[in-house]
Amino acid sequence: MSIITTDLVRLDADLGSTTTDVITALAGLVHESGRATSAALLADAALAREAQNPTGVPGRVAIPHCRSAAVTEPTLAFARLSQAVDFGGPDGDADLVFLIAAPEGGGKAHLKILSKLARALVRGDFVDRLRAAETPEDIVAAVSEVVGEGGVGKQPEPQPEQAPATPAGAQVTRIVAVTSCPTGIAHTYMAADALTQTAQGRDDVELVVETQGSSSTKAIDPEIIRNADAVIFATDVGVRDKERFAGKPVIESPVKRAINEPAKMIDEALAAAVNPDARRVAAGPATTESTGQAAQLGWARRIQQAVMTGVSYMIPFVAAGGLLLALGFLVGGYDVANGWQAIALQHSLTNLPGNDVLVDGATVTFDRAGLSLYLGAVLFATGQMAMGFIVAALSGYTAFALAGRPGIAPGFVGGAISVLVGAGFIGGLVTGILAGLVAYWIGNWKVPRVLSSLMPVVIIPLLTSLFVGLVMFLLLGRPLEDLMTGLTEWLSSMSGSSAVVLGIILGLMMCFDLGGPVNKAAYLFATAGLSTGDESSMQIMAAVMAAGMVPPIALSMATIVRQKLFTPAEQENGKSAWLLGLSFISEGAIPFAAADPLRVIPSMMVGGAVTGAVSMGLGVGSRAPHGGVFVLFAIDPWWGFLLAIIAGTVVSAIAVIALKQFWPNKASQAMAAAPVSA
Template sequence: MQVGWGKRIQQAVMTGVSYMIPFVAAGGLLIALGFAVGGYDVAFVSNDVALNYSLWNLPDAQTYMSGGVEMTTSASGLALYIGALLASLGGWGMGFLVAALSGYIAFGLAGRPGIAPGFIGGALSVAIGAGFIGGLVTGILAGLVALWLTSLKPPRWLAGLMPVVIIPLLTTMLVGLLMLLLLGRPLAAAMTGLQDWLTGMTGASAVLLGIILGLMMCFDLGGPVNKAAYLFATAGLSQGTEASWMIMATVMAAGMVPPLAMALSTTVRRNLYTPAEQENGTTAWLLGAAFISEGAIPFAAADPLRVIPSMMAGGAVTGALCMALGVGSKAPHGGLFVFFAIDPFWGFVVSIIAGTLVAALLVTVLKQIGANKKKAVAAAA
């Protein structure tokens, strides 16, 4: 069956997100470790310390400017140096985020000829301020242009050069010129507007965004909607703002709810589940604690009409509480295991517990109602 263009582009975006996640995980967790060792203010001096000091020339406490005020780092010596090394490595890794997203979207559409134009387009998006929105656009454009060029029938003497030289050259030139001449500034303005809106979030607007993100994270448990929310959160981490950290914490906390809720439900009412589901429930405790939403997929696949709405309700509660309590996460993954990068951690835990209880209660009640109906039908028969 021929796959439509909408589906192909969606699959390519999912490919880009999947290949981007290792960059996010490695870079984000290295930054979080750098904060744990060198203090959260190490980010202001990390590159300077990493490049200008050594194990034989350890730095004293460093000064930096924040909000027009001169500040001094909380750490010094070996702690500051190691923290700066880790934070710098993480920052350089996160610098590939948009380029990897764009490059692998193009790869998902056009294969190998799309990789270079996609990566270059993503790097250009960062340079002109278009961010991950620009990366999505350049990835799709590069993939479509490269795919069209691969469909051409060149002379035999030129065919060998097409995928290696001609297609990457022409695609990069076309996408790059489109971004620089036409699309770059509007996309950069859109990205700036989005960042300003997020930075200005307070009160009800922040809670509403938390509810929306919570619903998205629990809708398809690792599918396109879940990945879109996760991409939104991780792409914002590179901005290093309070709002971006709050969004990351909200997404991570809400994504932990489904496996934890199913684990709790299978523990409390084991008779409502098959032996295989009971075993999956035991595993789901660890998966949920580590922010692996896919731990709830077996339950959702077996009973989507009861499980998915229940998980979405729990995710919405967790998302709203995370925003209301001002919880922020400087780590993009890891769940409870990156506690050192979450502040306030108690707010993170309270939000997860509340959402887990709501989701577990709802799914248990719905399954009990279903079981009662089956018993009534069997008795009547």
């Protein structure tokens, strides 16, 4: 099936005055041609992509695009507008609009065809041909040629592993570039071609581009990278294998800037290549990851990202360890905590324990005996070992995010010292940041070549670990221990109204950004004390988990009760969001919040606050850090946990329905008004 046909083309048409109007009309063409199961779902996906970053490009052209489960065949819909519409392009409203629709999970061949069209749109002759076309057949012929259908006019794929030839004796600056966008369909390749074409018109530049897109990724030859004088990262997502470019002067920007201002980016790279103070690519992921928002990350932002990285890597230790502890209680009884180490080490499958076990020279009587008690102790012991790594993992991977692999060892060492001196997770945060910054600083030292190979594996870990150890033992260890002790005592003393206030705060945090930094901070606060078995820590854990379950469940309920207030895509998300909520996956609410944050997020926060207050007020405690309703056996009282969730869910559902009813979102309302069967 051809990627474009005459029934997918509209010439000199008035499709409305907004991007929503135009995208919705083009999605309707795709649906009418039998290439999409739902016009509304396709439009929803394209509009969501448009909201991330406008798709207007030079030449008064727009290329809204998306991947959607509603698309059955890779498709292009085209309109030459009689009334130009603002798509955020650099040179005015767009009068040529392509809707690029790719199937979700479509093959590489399909995505390659779509990327070829995007590349052609940076060529003036192709754009002029579209404007001069007299019939839909002319448009189909022009597009078919550039995408290679029928064997006509095939465009060769770039060969980034081959450096361009340089005339003998020429003085040139060698630049390597990486382009990538969230969908990897259009902007990735347009940026690559804009940079390449600009460089080809100059005598002072050699440019090799690596496109990290959906259709193909051809890595630049390592020898070319070694000889490069500067690097350009034109990306809206993280650069894969960033360590390859370590030490090179770098210019970073969102991918659209490379399309709109390729000459300026090349000039900036030329200047960076000869500037000894230019920012350079470091080995750490956080220093080379483009945010798509600014050309450089400030240190405050880097540290924030590093802490989130540390938390993300720590969570598997918490989840695995905490659930194993809960299973240990389930199998061996709650008193297994009184002698798990003695039971696991002194007994075996051929030497099962009785009810009386010798623990530290004293006889302890347990409710259970035999295989149940032994297996419970083994599960509990395994969980304890996993939980013992959480502070070290937090510290180690925070340092890794700042300094790359050289930061891992000193970060883990600092975390272990934090546990030893009683500084807990607060100490782990401090040592992780400290180790990462020191390792990053040492990594930028200029050393003789003979020492360069030893830097990441010996010198940086050694010097950084020594520094962190001395700082913790001589300066920071005791104050951080006092801070951690005071915090623990304060939590233990909380009861009554003060506990309810804490529950409200934790509930608000869990529902503020649904998996973002604030949510993660609340979760870290809860899990940090879980391994102690302290009652107040378990109550905080229960409040955090219950509040985090509310948003997906509430939004799923709301889509069922008042379906017409939600877009078709939200209605589809609502069908599965309840299960994510029951599993304590707050991220199930993100699609709703991204589409309508002003109504969804406050509604969820209100419900989360109610849940946190009820949970803390009833003294609900959880020995498990994750699992939702599937770990009810580790929650006491279980009925209080469920009551807190139900109360918050009802409040959030009512709030979001009321806000959408009495303060409607016009764009969402227009899409939701489309027939559900469309």
